[in-house]
Amino acid sequence: MRDVAERAGVSIATVSFVVNNTKRVAPATRERIEAAMAELGFRRNVVARALASRRTHILAVAYPALQHRLGSTAMGFITSAASAASEHDYHLVLWPVDNDGGELSELMREGLVDGIVLMEVLLHDPRVDTLLSARMPFAMIGRTADPTGLAFVDIDFEVTVEKGLDHLQGLGHREIVFVSERPPSEAFRAYGAKVRAEAAFRRSCAERGLEPVIVECAQNAAGGRELAHELIEARPRTTAIMIMNEHAAFGVVSGLARRGVRVPTDLSLLSISTSSDMGATSDPVLSIMRSPGKELGRLGVELVIAQLEGNEPPGSRLLPCELEPGESTAPAPPSPPSPMIMNTS
Amino acid sequence: MRDVAERAGVSIATVSFVVNNTKRVAPATRERIEAAMAELGFRRNVVARALASRRTHILAVAYPALQHRLGSTAMGFITSAASAASEHDYHLVLWPVDNDGGELSELMREGLVDGIVLMEVLLHDPRVDTLLSARMPFAMIGRTADPTGLAFVDIDFEVTVEKGLDHLQGLGHREIVFVSERPPSEAFRAYGAKVRAEAAFRRSCAERGLEPVIVECAQNAAGGRELAHELIEARPRTTAIMIMNEHAAFGVVSGLARRGVRVPTDLSLLSISTSSDMGATSDPVLSIMRSPGKELGRLGVELVIAQLEGNEPPGSRLLPCELEPGESTAPAPPSPPSPMIMNTS
CATH class of the missing domain: 3.40.50.2300 (Response regulator)
Incomplete structure (x- = not known):
């Protein structure tokens, strides 16, 4: 500190005030002291603090x-x-x-x-x-x-999935598919978020007397488009999708559109564990469950x-996650025996 | 180090080997020493190194x-x-x-x-x-x-804009609009990236004998949709858009679609300074200039x-940025006097 004081032309006490931030020092003086400290490579707090406190x-x-x-x-x-x-x-x-x-x-x-x-x-x-x-x-x-x-x-995946199902069931949906991420590697098959959300969906469907259909797709728009096509073929009675795969959600919408399935008129889509920004990137704007x-x-x-x-x-x-209704969820299409409209445009 | 050695039941030399990583020590011994160090709150490298080297x-x-x-x-x-x-x-x-x-x-x-x-x-x-x-x-x-x-x-915004214009002009486009971000605050009006890209577009258009039209929109899909509507009204002869506003690009595509303007048949869209992932989120997949x-x-x-x-x-x-052609750029629609198709569907 003596070197700093000498170079800045001030007293050691003044340097100490600046270093320890214990007393107000005129801005010009503070600047001079700081310049001197910088020139001398003086490191103020961190190292000293680490030595003193082991923190x-x-x-x-x-x-x-x-x-x-x-x-x-x-x-x-x-x-x-x-x-x-x-x-x-x-x-x-x-x-x-x-x-x-x-x-x-x-x-x-x-x-x-x-x-x-x-x-x-x-x-x-x-x-x-x-x-x-x-x-x-x-x-x-x-x-x-x-x-x-x-x-x-x-x-809280339990509550999130419950609230999501409440929203969709409240709109009259009974044939609801849950879409999750295809793990990029085996290790991520045990990714807590995915496992818990799927389990919550299974349990909640059982309580509601719904069939718990869960499918996976890749974490990108192409994956979502592919899934949309598969779903139209394999499960044409589906009227709602709950998706926890935000990067694929856009692809689902556009894949459905390519096959003439309109969101939300023919099929509702609820994107969970995502952000408003991501939801707003789609057209229609997605109904989402916003991640905290x-x-x-x-x-x-x-x-x-x-x-x-x-x-x-x-x-x-x-x-x-909190529900933020957008434009992608709507009442289920009428009549139980109505399959998804498949009008390849 | 003496404390560590005592607690771990090894010599000080062995502790030193582990601390300084200078010699192989049996895994079990190393673990014992590390446990002892952890118990004693012993911090190995960083603080000592900082004191010694001022780094x-x-x-x-x-x-x-x-x-x-x-x-x-x-x-x-x-x-x-x-x-x-x-x-x-x-x-x-x-x-x-x-x-x-x-x-x-x-x-x-x-x-x-x-x-x-x-x-x-x-x-x-x-x-x-x-x-x-x-x-x-x-x-x-x-x-x-x-x-x-x-x-x-x-x-390199100069080269990026040049390459982008080469791509669009090579497809026969002459009425090209540049879309940049509306700054979120006055300070960001002087954001280097925005200023340089716009200047490059102006200069390059002048050299090519093109009219340098530059418009701004908000950094979100709603901003892009709004822009699409305005553009159809104000500049119906536009056949291509170069956009440096990745969060609005999706909105431009869907805003155009709502007005019956098809990408890329009626209008080409090139998204610059963005990522493949962002481009792939759109349908059609955007042609992009990929940011490094x-x-x-x-x-x-x-x-x-x-x-x-x-x-x-x-x-x-x-x-x-490197050009990655996607599905959103195509040859300009034929005939000079063809305005954008405005078929409000």
């Missing part, structure tokens, strides 16, 4: 970068997690790591981060064991098969910080 | 979080920047900061990062002055009005690291 005030978001296409929910999540961290005076680093825990383990050994937010959690996720055995504070966005005792925030992506990001970060600061943890939470 | 091996990506909707290019960019940093043994933190340089300045004072990658650069960007006066190594994704002497990677988002992310990080490591800097680079 770096850095959190990591760990996500499998290349294995799974990030949806609009995940992007909203990362952005709001970074903002939430920043409000609590933490930094957020991005760790694109594989799912097996190896890379995560290596990165943790560097001692850079105080805690970790885990994204794209599998039902049996090796990263969780890695984190537990390293005693690293963490929170999951999503959850393992049995998340008892772990900190997590996740979408931003809330998940904020809560995930706050769960980790609470552990670090020894505060009462906010508790793990499940948040449902 | 933290952390880079920040600074982007204005709430002011501008991030496109698919930006998302690809952040993901690949994180991967590139990780390959070079650096970490990437996300800094959602405002555009005026104030927050950036505060964050820099913490001494956390060695260098910064700046996104969403304005022509006169206060953040650049902040970085220069703090002598912080940085690279821009994008560039200011005069980027001489600064490290940057950016899209991933390359920009990688190069941006490498430009900063080269400065930090004192290597020969790779040099600032401009990369053009």
